[in-house]
Amino acid sequence: xxxxxxxxxxxxxxxxxxxxxxxxxxxxxxxxxxxxxxxxxxxxxxxxxxxxxxxxxxxxxxxxxxxxxxxxxxxxxxxxxxxxxxxxxxxxxxxxxxxxxxxxxxxxxxxxxxxxxxxxxxxxxxxxxxxxxxxxxxxxxxxxxxxxxxxxxxxxxxxxxxxxxxxxxxxxxxxxxxxxxxxxxxxxxxxxxxxxx
Numbered sequence: 001x002x003x004x005x006x007x008x009x010x011x012x013x014x015x016x017x018x019x020x021x022x023x024x025x026x027x028x029x030x031x032x033x034x035x036x037x038x039x040x041x042x043x044x045x046x047x048x049x050x051x052x053x054x055x056x057x058x059x060x061x062x063x064x065x066x067x068x069x070x071x072x073x074x075x076x077x078x079x080x081x082x083x084x085x086x087x088x089x090x091x092x093x094x095x096x097x098x099x100x101x102x103x104x105x106x107x108x109x110x111x112x113x114x115x116x117x118x119x120x121x122x123x124x125x126x127x128x129x130x131x132x133x134x135x136x137x138x139x140x141x142x143x144x145x146x147x148x149x150x151x152x153x154x155x156x157x158x159x160x161x162x163x164x165x166x167x168x169x170x171x172x173x174x175x176x177x178x179x180x181x182x183x184x185x186x187x188x189x190x191x192x193x194x195x196x197x
Contacts, residue, residue: 002120003146004047006129006136007039008163009184010150015160016133023131025160027153031182033072035151036130040079043128045119050089052131053104054096056080061099086119088112088135116144133163140191141166147174147190154183 009026010016018025040046048056063069063077085104097104107115116139119127129136129145139145148171150163171189179186 002045002122002124002127004116004120004127004129004139004144005039005043005147005149006140006145007036007149008131008133008136008151010152010163011155011157011160012152013156013158014163015157016163018157018160021161025157027155027183029153029182029184030072031179031184032151033070033076035149035179035184035186037072037076037079039126039128039149040076040083043083043126044124045084045086045127046080047116047119047127047129047132047135048085048087049132049135050087050092052135053085053087053089053092055131057098057100086115088115112138113142113144120144133161137164137166140164140169143191145191147188150187150189151179152185152187 008016009028009032011027017023060077060080063073064081066074069077081100082103085100086107087104088107088109090109092106094101094106097106112135116127129139136145140148170192172192174188174190176185176187178184
């Protein structure tokens with residue numbers, strides 16, 4: 001069975017994004033992209049919620065051919081452009097898929113658990129979730145997330161969107177390490193079998 005892996009950056013005080021949902025308030029550094037590229041290289045499906053999909057669709061496609069972008073960003077763009085994408089949304093239509101229309105399918109929210117379970121049973125490599133915290137919070141509570149990879153940045157934001165909104169949910173620590181010589185700590189967790197729905 002394929003693993004569904006969620007990869008997100010969070011602040012030390014547990015925020016997914018800053019005040020007014022400002023993602024640029026997050027404590028990024030260059031190893032953030034390095035780790036995202038590592039995860040993309042191990043995956044062949046990208047699962048996204050509507051808002052993350054729209055942001056990625058509008059940003060990533062042209063980066064591939066932009067000589068002013070670092071090689072890591074160009075490779076992320078190339079992999080994002082080619083990978084199978086599944087977006088969970090009740091409002092998107094095929095006309096909204098833009099440059100990714102040939103590699104993206106839309107799943108309605110009511111069908112998401114069933115579609116993700118089928119995706120996990122299909123042959124292939126990892127299924128990756130970037131951003132999309134509303135989606136993965138729901139999938140985690142449904143027992144469909146296998147691993148949660150949190151890049152913890154060295155900043156308190158004081159306000160913002162919490163990384164998790166739900167009841168107390170036990171996790172099992174798999175690994176923790178500093179990403180290179182950066183200010184990011186990678187904490188990898190598995191969902192406790194006893195907490196899965």
